[in-house]
Amino acid sequence: MDEDPARTVRSVHDIVAEARSGVSKPERLLEALVALKTVREQLAAWEPELIAAAREGGTSWTALAPALGVASRQAAERRFLRLRPSVGGEHTGEARVDAERDRRAGDRAVSDWARRNSAILRQLAGQAGALDGLNARARESADRVSAVLGEDDVTGLLAPLADLRTQLPREHTGFAERLGEIGVHAEQVRRDAVDDRRSSR
Structure with a gap:
């Protein structure tokens, strides 16, 4: 499918409509599922980038919390730390949270x-x-x-x-x-x- 996420979502939407009407072919359904996986990965990569940009622009964790669908500033920060890519990919999201809190306690x-x-x-x-x-x-x-x-x-x-x-x-x-x-x-x-x-x- 197209690498443009917006066009990909529209294509997937069309295949979903076909599936609901019972006219979609199996290969089209598989194509849509692969495309959805790609879109999810792209969106997951964008979220921490947007959060980091908002923070650099002066947005507080308290203001970010409702935009991220969480209830507190602590939860917003925790979500960011879990989503943020680690150097070399060696840490899980929870390990990054702990490492960041260790660093702050030390600082x-x-x-x-x-x-x-x-x-x-x-x-x-x-x-x-x-x-x-x-x-x-x-x-x-x-x-x-x-x-x-x-x-x-x-x-x-x-x-x-x-x-x-x-x-x-x-x-x-x-x-x-x-x-x-x-x-x-x-x-x-x-x-x-x-x-x-x-x-x-």
Whole structure:
């Protein structure tokens, strides 16, 4: 049948009308069933794309819920996570829901930890901007740290500090080790939060 979903649906509708009147041939019915499967797959692929576009445009989960035929913002988000294709197709819909909730629990815990330790992070960021003897790549990383230092949310310092650590020359090994300790601590906070969430399920 035609690859245009709208024309395919019209063709299937005609075959359904034939079937109701008792004049449809078996091969036509099989053709319609194959076409329906194709249309269902296409519609299933479009739904998460439309949801993602609506979210990017500022539509809330609460507003999306009735459009998706569900009763709550949580159900709307859950539907999206279940429909969204996974990387490599290795996760079921429910596994993607759990993975996303694990990620969010970890992100919240790390953000809370970073805010509680904002003085330390800002001090390290200030020291990063004053480092000397850096090559071009390390200086670029240090400049990114300095740029983020001016923002309100210290959580944004974690990624550029981690990147700077990988670029530092040997004479700054001590500072690199301090940055490494911060990264290890943040990752442990993330793992603990995920473990706590899983154990409470």
